[in-house]
Amino acid sequence: QLRRCKPLHWPSLPAQRKYMRSPLIPEMATQEVQLNETLAHLKTESETLKTKLEEERAKLHDVELHQVAEKVEALGQFVMKTRRTLKGHGNKVLCMDWCKDKRRIVSSSQDGKVIVWDAFTTNKEHAVTMPCTWVMACAYAPSGCAVACGGLDNKCSVYPLSLDKNENLAAKKKSVAMHTNYLSACSFTNSDMQILTSSGDGTCALWDVESGQLLQSFHGHAADVLCLDLAPSETGNTFVSGGCDKKANVWDMRSGQCIQSFETHESDINSVRYYPSGDAFASGSDDATCRLYDLRADREVAIYSKESIIFGVSSVDFSLSGRLLFGGYNDYTINVWDVLKGTRVSILFGHENRVSTLRVSPDGTAFCTGSWDHTLRIWA
């Protein structure tokens, strides 16, 4: 049951999206019975394999992270404050990304506006109005010369940034990605020429910006894909995605194959982010926990949770050294975790509604949060 009662005076929910439903294929009675038996058989096989996999993973798990971290010096008192507040969006801020110049950011909002700011001076430098509401994804190009964004339009579009104040940015817009459901996340790869996207249609895809051509698609999630992050590896060929199927999948960008999969969260995974070395990644979920998955050990190695933390995590990111994990939560707070010891180091207040997005700056001097309270904050 997907619809809920619309109360009076409520702004109407955005236009409904097309859903992908498996069509009912009318079958002869006997064929249907056979099909069900095969499915049941396959399901059992799948379950058996899964159990075996967990056993194999457990065999090499000889120590816990916090045990290894006992010898590490504990962190001292933590003081971080809001250093900038960026006001200008007229509705919920949904996503943001940093420019490589360490001070500019792009942010997108429910009302369709995408704004480029110099967060240091708090000046707005560019603004674009998208033809759709709920712009859930935005990304800054590595060159700093363009931004990509998308949402309920099911597309990812690239806007070259022009410094001519009279120029309408929307005029040079380039439609790059096309999905069959909302765009949940997008990221440029190592250059301005390729974009990786994830979508409510359950897939991720890699696109050539210039031609709009689909270079590779990634199938494997059983429901909406909500987030993705590119691996900072030497060979730079993998990325991780998280979805409503509670799975985090690691993909090979060349072959399109899912090379690793983790399913330990109890609810939707809203955010995934690689540990700076690329050997692990963290995830944040509606189940109010953040988790750390080690790629070489092929398992979850830490859970960051507290009984008093009830609301889901919308967004996570590491500090530069990977020692700290910042999580933006749906209860308006930011929790700071000691990645090694597993303890919560600090809780930050300030936003007046959900924190929907959180990114550490490229040089690690600060992190930025965006919230449903229409503002963005820089913390340092």
Place this chain on the structure above:
Amino acid sequence: MTINTLAKGGLQPEQMSCFRKMEKVLVAMQDPDMGMKMRNQRLLITVIPHAMTGHDIITWLIQKYHICEEEALHLGEMLVKYGYIYPLKEPRCLVLRPDESPYRFQTPYFWTSTRWPASELDYAIYLAKKNIRKQGELVEYEKERYSLLHKRINHTWDFVVMQAREQLRASKQRRKADRIVLECQEQAYWLINRPPPGVQNMLDWGLERPNNFSTRVPLIETSRRALGRNRVKSSICLEGFVKYSEQYQNHDPIMQGCLPSNPWISDDIAYWTMNSEIVPVPTRLRVERWSFSFMELLSDAMGRREFMTYLEKEFSAENLHFWQECEEIRHGESSKIIEKVEDVYKNFLAPGAARWVNIDSKTMDKTLEGIKRPHRFVMDDAQMHIYFLMKKDSYPRYLKSDLYKNMLAKAVVPQETKKSVFPFMRRQRHSSPSPAQAGAPAAEEDGRAGTNSAAGSHF
């Protein structure tokens, strides 16, 4: 209080799990042994039982969850905002006051999760009761909604009024204390499910997620492959995290601060200026980082430049050039691939090429074969071979070389900038040229914060 025709459908799993967790807290708070101490609360002339003060709530939360006062206040406030605890004084204001203000637990009957979704009919009956009970009790926005409802569900209006009258009659037979409590409970419920204009809608959960689970069975192939993969012992992997964090700790501005100062805190961009892509003298930390891994060296423009200089001395600069060209192919436009592959072949792979790279014959053969039908990843094997060659051979030698050691020796360690003696004197925040005008002359230095900036929030 009225006929309920509620469907559970519509509450997403995320919402349900949050409600359930808050309800667990509620239950713990009402535990006879470990729960909160209740008391009677005097409201004018009536005594309301089972009340607690805001202060008590916060104290209990602090003790139960081992959190600080600010966090306890925040958590308690969530419980109030979601309607699990309501105030007896100033009932229209769903705020948790950390003082002697009285609060009560909401009855499960009126939990949002129990009565989801709130029905228009019930709201109409509620407003009707208020209207009948006392003239002028309806606030402006309630009057508007009342008349709108009247139009929308006009066909059942008789029923609405009848129900309202019935409920009012029934409540008159209750003790005054109970009546007050019931009214408070019901009001709190509606404040959340039909918030007044301008008040945050706590039940706004954003976009629904279709959660269109496919009926496909989880991939067996993936599981089989996963079973076969090589895994590393946890003790080895986890030790890696400790080492990495240790190595980078001094480079982590949030952990250790940065010299001369963090621009976001001091408003001084010296840190960024000193660490620009190309500077006459790099900082010591930056040069140190080049020794952490080959990737660190290559990702830094200056590092790469230094490394190139070193390779030139060793007559193996073609390796780095080759690697860079391959990166261009991998990450560049699809349309330029063929042309770039041809160039790379001509310059680096063809027999007698000007900058011939030394690749093992197997890789060379495979690459040459692949070049016949060039694609984005055709150079991958060759590129990796050269990458690891540099990493295992040239890179360690570079780190031991005089070139690197000298760079490290003359690298600058910035002085810490003390915060201004006059803290109220705000530094001018200089703007910087936008990367979007790459190549254009630097923009005018804007000495003042822009006209559309928010007021400085940190002084």
